[in-house]
Amino acid sequence: xxxxxxxxxxxxxxxxxxxxxxxxxxxxxxxxxxxxxxxxxxxxxxxxxxxxxxxxxxxxxxxxxxxxxxxxxxxxxxxxxxxxxxxxxxxxxxxxxxxxxxxxxxxxxxxxxxxxxxxxxxxxxxxxxxxxxxxxxxxxxxxxxxxxxx
Amino acid sequence: xxxxxxxxxxxxxxxxxxxxxxxxxxxxxxxxxxxxxxxxxxxxxxxxxxxxxxxxxxxxxxxxxxxxxxxxxxxxxxxxxxxxxxxxxxxxxxxxxxxxxxxxxxxxxxxxxxxxxxxxxxxxxxxxxxxxxxxxxxxxxxxxxxxxxxxxxxxxxxxxxxxxxxxxxxxxxxxxxxxxxxxxxxxxxxxxxxxxxxxxxxxxxxxxxxxxxxxxxxxxxxxxxxxxxxxxxxxxxxxxxxxxxxxxxxxxxxxxxxxxxxxxxxxxxxxxxxxxxxxxxxxxxxxxxxxxxxxxxxxxxxxxxxxxxxxxxxxxxxxxxxxxxxxxxxxxxxxxxxxxxxxxxxxxxxxxxxxxxxxxxxxxxxxxxxxxxxxxxxxxxxxxxxxxxxxxxxxxxxxxxxxxxxxxxxxxxxxxxxxxxxxxxxxxxxxxxxxxxxxxxxxxxxxxxxxxxxxxxxxxxxxxxxxxxxxxxxxxxxxxxxxxxxxxxxxxxxxxxxxxxxxxxxxxxxxxxxxxxxxxxxxxxxxxxxxxxxxxxxxxxxxxxxxxxxxxxxxxxxxxxxxxxxxxxxxxxxxxxxxxxxxxxxxxxxxxxxxxxxxxxxxxxxxxxxxxxxxxxxxxxxxxxxxxxxxxxxxxxxxxxxxxxxxxxxxxxxxxxxxxxxxxxxxxxxxxxxxxxxxxxxxxxxxxxxxxxxxxxxxxxxxxxxxxxxxxxxxxxxxxxxxxxxxxxxxxxxxxxxxxxxxxxxxxxxxxxxxxxxxxxxxxxxxxxxxxxxxxxxxxxxxxxxxxxxxxxx
Numbered sequence: 001x002x003x004x005x006x007x008x009x010x011x012x013x014x015x016x017x018x019x020x021x022x023x024x025x026x027x028x029x030x031x032x033x034x035x036x037x038x039x040x041x042x043x044x045x046x047x048x049x050x051x052x053x054x055x056x057x058x059x060x061x062x063x064x065x066x067x068x069x070x071x072x073x074x075x076x077x078x079x080x081x082x083x084x085x086x087x088x089x090x091x092x093x094x095x096x097x098x099x100x101x102x103x104x105x106x107x108x109x110x111x112x113x114x115x116x117x118x119x120x121x122x123x124x125x126x127x128x129x130x131x132x133x134x135x136x137x138x139x140x141x142x143x144x145x146x147x148x149x150x
Numbered sequence: 151x152x153x154x155x156x157x158x159x160x161x162x163x164x165x166x167x168x169x170x171x172x173x174x175x176x177x178x179x180x181x182x183x184x185x186x187x188x189x190x191x192x193x194x195x196x197x198x199x200x201x202x203x204x205x206x207x208x209x210x211x212x213x214x215x216x217x218x219x220x221x222x223x224x225x226x227x228x229x230x231x232x233x234x235x236x237x238x239x240x241x242x243x244x245x246x247x248x249x250x251x252x253x254x255x256x257x258x259x260x261x262x263x264x265x266x267x268x269x270x271x272x273x274x275x276x277x278x279x280x281x282x283x284x285x286x287x288x289x290x291x292x293x294x295x296x297x298x299x300x301x302x303x304x305x306x307x308x309x310x311x312x313x314x315x316x317x318x319x320x321x322x323x324x325x326x327x328x329x330x331x332x333x334x335x336x337x338x339x340x341x342x343x344x345x346x347x348x349x350x351x352x353x354x355x356x357x358x359x360x361x362x363x364x365x366x367x368x369x370x371x372x373x374x375x376x377x378x379x380x381x382x383x384x385x386x387x388x389x390x391x392x393x394x395x396x397x398x399x400x401x402x403x404x405x406x407x408x409x410x411x412x413x414x415x416x417x418x419x420x421x422x423x424x425x426x427x428x429x430x431x432x433x434x435x436x437x438x439x440x441x442x443x444x445x446x447x448x449x450x451x452x453x454x455x456x457x458x459x460x461x462x463x464x465x466x467x468x469x470x471x472x473x474x475x476x477x478x479x480x481x482x483x484x485x486x487x488x489x490x491x492x493x494x495x496x497x498x499x500x501x502x503x504x505x506x507x508x509x510x511x512x513x514x515x516x517x518x519x520x521x522x523x524x525x526x527x528x529x530x531x532x533x534x535x536x537x538x539x540x541x542x543x544x545x546x547x548x549x550x551x552x553x554x555x556x557x558x559x560x561x562x563x564x565x566x567x568x569x570x571x572x573x574x575x576x577x578x579x580x581x582x583x584x585x586x587x588x589x590x591x592x593x594x595x596x597x598x599x600x601x602x603x604x605x606x607x608x609x610x611x612x613x614x615x616x617x618x619x620x621x622x623x624x625x626x627x628x629x630x631x632x633x634x635x636x637x638x639x640x641x642x643x644x645x646x647x648x649x650x651x652x653x654x655x656x657x658x659x660x661x662x663x664x665x666x667x668x669x670x671x672x673x674x675x676x677x678x679x680x681x682x683x684x685x686x687x688x689x690x691x692x693x694x695x696x697x698x699x700x701x702x703x704x705x706x707x708x709x710x711x712x713x714x715x716x717x718x719x720x721x722x723x724x725x726x727x728x729x730x731x732x733x734x735x736x737x738x739x740x741x742x743x744x745x746x747x748x749x750x751x752x753x754x755x756x757x758x759x760x761x762x763x764x765x766x767x768x769x770x771x772x773x774x775x776x777x778x779x780x781x782x783x784x785x786x787x788x789x790x791x792x793x794x795x796x797x798x799x800x801x802x803x804x805x806x807x808x809x810x811x812x813x814x815x816x817x818x819x820x821x822x823x824x825x826x827x828x829x830x831x832x833x834x835x836x837x838x839x840x841x842x843x844x845x846x847x848x849x850x851x852x853x854x855x856x857x858x859x860x861x862x863x864x865x866x867x868x869x870x871x872x873x874x875x876x877x878x879x880x881x882x883x884x885x886x887x888x889x890x891x892x893x894x895x896x897x898x899x900x901x902x903x904x905x906x907x908x909x910x911x912x913x914x915x916x917x918x919x920x921x922x923x924x925x926x927x928x929x930x931x932x933x934x935x936x937x938x939x940x941x942x943x944x
Binding site: 015020032039121124128 | 169171173174175176177178182184187274277352354355403405408438439662742827828830836838862863871875876
């Protein structure tokens with residue numbers, strides 16, 4: 001089926017199998033491999049992207065479900081002026097180590113900060129519950145998100 | 151704090167420098183294994199046994215072969231000739247160790263749920279998954295051995311050719327008579343039995359493999375999400391019979407390891423064998439639910455520890471007896487994992503008499519192997535839990551029992567009763583500082599108040615003091631332990647014509663920040679900007695010599711090699727500079743990246759000038775080779791011995807059994823720190839991983855050998871919501887075993903935190919008469935212990 005999606009500001013369309021997951025559409029069809037796959041139960045959040053501005057786990061959506069939507073992946077965050085403020089905060093707070101969860105974690109954090117005006121540490125911790133990181137123990141991730149969100 | 155002269159001169163080492171690795175990882179630019187786009191690659195999917203123990207009586211591949219996109223299906227018998235040897239175990243800990251043949255695809259019998267019994271090769275990942283559905287395997291289920299205790303009885307012998315489920319018995323009992331005498335004379339004899347549940351390492355990136363053949367010239371390039379491209383190259387060459395010089399192994403960006411990518415896996419060998427057979431690239435990417443049974447698991451030990459002490463609680467002997475679950479086969483270093491803890495069951499305490507024995511057994515479960523800490527978390531858990539029991543028996547606090555037994559600072563270097571030499575240590579300050587950070591007296595007072603008021607939200611405070619041995623490892627020591635390789639590390643430092651620097655390392659980072667730290671070391675020595683240093687790694691064609699990354703070895707061994715290579719480059723540059731300045735090399739000073747003649751500061755030449763001169767080679771001293779480059783292989787003379795004290799505070803809700811971690815302090819000593827930012831990050835993650843063993847994670851199996859937590863919905867890797875901010879501090883006791891005075895820190899957090907949390911849980915519940923809680927301290931487990939205790943007292 002033909003799927004048309006605006007990805008990182010560019011209109012893209014492709015003929016995909018109905019069963020194609022959004023994450024595989026992004027990675028294997030569009031070549032946007034920044035979005036990672038960490039599980040198969042919608043538990044880890046490594047595949048988080050923004051669909052019409054809200055975070056979504058792209059392993060849990062079919063590509064055909066986002067037909068007509070606006071999708072932002074990690075590749076779409078940084079601009080000509082450099083890193084997005086959330087990426088910069090992750091860098092400055094040492095909020096990543098192996099970096100595999102990082103694209104999804106950053107996208108979830110961008111969405112969280114966008115959604116809430118008065119985030120505190122507890123709110124960040126609960127808000128990122130759907131994104132797992134095995135390296136950092138989360139302390140510096142929480143600090144990075146607060147640095148942007150406060 | 152120990153004050154010594156710093157070996158660092160450039161003002162760069164010791165800074166919390168932001169990481170060089172970050173921009174690529176933050177933008178999706180980094181390439182992990184599944185990100186590699188390989189035209190024409192075939193995809194492999196593995197048919198895995200659903201039974202823990204079963205004979206394979208028939209495999210019908212016809213429906214799979216008829217599936218769209220499926221190219222081939224292979225059974226174990228089809229591939230019996232595809233490899234020159236079974237999967238390797240590099241650590242035969244005893245001469246008579248039983249090591250059953252471990253074929254990449256099972257032949258005749260499946261020995262754990264997850265054992266590969268056939269592979270589907272297809273044109274896409276979706277088609278390969280479709281093909282799995284079409285492979286019909288007939289099994290004759292057999293009785294499964296799912297506990298170590300059952301395994302020991304040989305009720306069912308899993309590997310008939312071994313004749314027993316006992317793989318090995320490894321004793322370390324320097325003086326058996328002294329052990330008996332010490333326990334006979336003891337005032338206090340503590341006996342504790344603890345179980346380390348199986349854990350699923352759960353690197354966030356699942357494993358993956360791409361094997362790219364060059365059929366006509368015989369080359370093979372293996373991409374793998376591995377911690378050990380160098381070790382893998384040697385092992386894969388031997389296993390497949392590929393000439394080693396024809397094999398190149400590349401670890402692309404690797405999304406975490408924690409030991410689970412420290413192996414030679416069936417899928418790596420299968421993809422290479424099928425790439426050879428089909429003459430095109432062959433790839434496989436692991437699914438998370440698949441990973442829960444196909445990637446090694448950690449811990450899985452039952453330990454009995456006995457302490458003998460005098461009336462004051464001064465230890466006189468420690469005896470540890472282990473039963474260790476190898477799983478269905480011996481993976482790469484599995485038999486040796488308990489040995490990495492074997493020397494540490496007396497912890498950081500001064501004990502004259504020591505005994506350790508480990509029995510390794512086979513079960514019908516996923517194979518185990520090294521998982522963050524590998525042996526040292528188990529040892530630390532046993533001694534630290536037992537020390538709390540001793541404190542109760544003696545009638546002193548858990549802090550006091552530790553202070554009475556710490557190896558005194560003046561005894562270093564300390565010859566341990568297990569035969570090690572602890573090169574340095576200064577333990578009491580870490581306990582004192584951790585107590586300050588956690589407000590020990592205040593917390594104790596709060597606990598007493600709650601108890602007096604009859605609160606049902608119980609407060610528990612738990613201490614864990616630890617020392618570990620890491621920086622693996624002196625090659626001669628490894629030889630004495632029967633390990634199949636050395637423990638050295640290699641480095642090349644190369645100054646390019648424009649005075650930019652390449653560092654080639656044999657370490658293989660997968661989150662540790664080696665690019666940042668190694669560039670800081672070299673830049674500090676050379677007096678240049680760390681951004682002018684590029685660190686090359688993880689590709690055996692670029693870095694041909696290496697022993698890779700595990701066992702908190704990379705800095706203490708690999709970093710030392712880099713330090714030494716840089717010193718050699720400076721020595722050569724000094725000789726060239728002396729020639730250029732017409733001075734004696736001994737009269738030159740090197741500071742801030744410039745050579746100058748002592749006493750004649752106007753006579754100077756910058757390193758850049760020397761580097762260009764070494765490149766043009768127009769006017770070098772007679773006999774000197776052009777270029778500035780040095781290659782060093784460093785074999786350490788000893789392990790390094792990081793130490794520290796962690797204190798956890800928990801609340802236990804009596805009504806629900808729920809445990810909540812509410813405060814945590816850690817004071818660690820890893821010697822001189824290259825980059826404190828990275829040290830803290832390693833500690834944060836390590837601590838949480840150990841807390842997770844204490845409170846949440848459990849690869850539990852049912853009686854039939856099925857993993858009941860085989861995905862991330864059921865296996866409780868903590869999220870940010872369960873975790874708290876930790877309070878960290880450190881002391882600095884440089885290791886005298888290497889020139890930088892450094893020690894590893896990658897595993898320390900995990901080693902220390904599990905017993906701290908469990909001591910806190912037990913401390914909370916001790917007034918009820920509870921002396922142990924089985925890990926993980928889930929609400930159900932804790933609630934049952936409370937009910938049992940209340941039943942006993944009723």
